[in-house]
Amino acid sequence: MIGTKKFNKYDRIAFRIVVGIIVVFGALFMYSTCTDSTGERKQDNKMLAYNYAEDFVKKRLKSPSTAKFPGLYEKSKHVTPLGGREYKINSWVDSQNGFGAMIRSNFSCKIIFEGNSVRVENLKIQ
Numbered sequence: 637m638i639g640t641k642k643f644n645k646y647d648r649i650a651f652r653i654v655v656g657i658i659v660v661f662g663a664l665f666m667y668s669t670c671t672d673s674t675g676e677r678k679q680d681n682k683m684l685a686y687n688y689a690e691d692f693v694k695k696r697l698k699s700p701s702t703a704k705f706p707g708l709y710e711k712s713k714h715v716t717p718l719g720g721r722e723y724k725i726n727s728w729v730d731s732q733n734g735f736g737a738m739i740r741s742n743f744s745c746k747i748i749f750e751g752n753s754v755r756v757e758n759l760k761i762q
Contacts, residue, residue, distance in 0.1 A: 682715040683708075685723035685747040692756045693743050699732040721749040729761075 694700035706714065706727060714727040726744045733739050745759040 681721070681749075682712060682717065682723065685749075686711050686715050686725055686727070688747050688754050689725040689727070689743075689745050689756070690729075692745065692759055693729055693761060696759070696761055697729070697731050698734050702730075702732040702738070704730040718746070723747045 690703075690705055694703050697703055705711065711727065714725055716724040716726075718724055724744070724746050726742075728740055728742050730738055730740050741761050743759070743761045746757040748755050748757060
């Protein structure tokens with residue numbers, strides 16, 4: 637046969653080892669880009685931070701039961717990880733004012749996870 641080569645047993649073993657190493661490094665890379673320093677998933681922490689921000693904002697509204705926040709996809713764009721389990725949120729909420737009219741207010745805050753507790757800093761609703 638012209639132009640073909642048969643692989644011997646050692647060539648096949650070497651090929652499998654190389655492929656195995658590539659798979660392991662790929663998995664480690666994917667894990668490191670999806671988790672933070674505590675091993676928790678980054679996206680989960682961003683959404684958890686946003687949910688806590690919603691709770692803190694609702695406590696300051698005149699009619700919290702009417703509050704409407706952005707959808708899930710837009711929310712993820714409104715959260716900035718600051719490192720050290722701290723997140724900056726810049727977003728909006730639609731809710732009824734004292735006269736019953738729906739108005740949009742922008743809000744910003746910093747959410748900080750400390751052990752088993754969460755606190756908010758610099759909550760501003762405009």
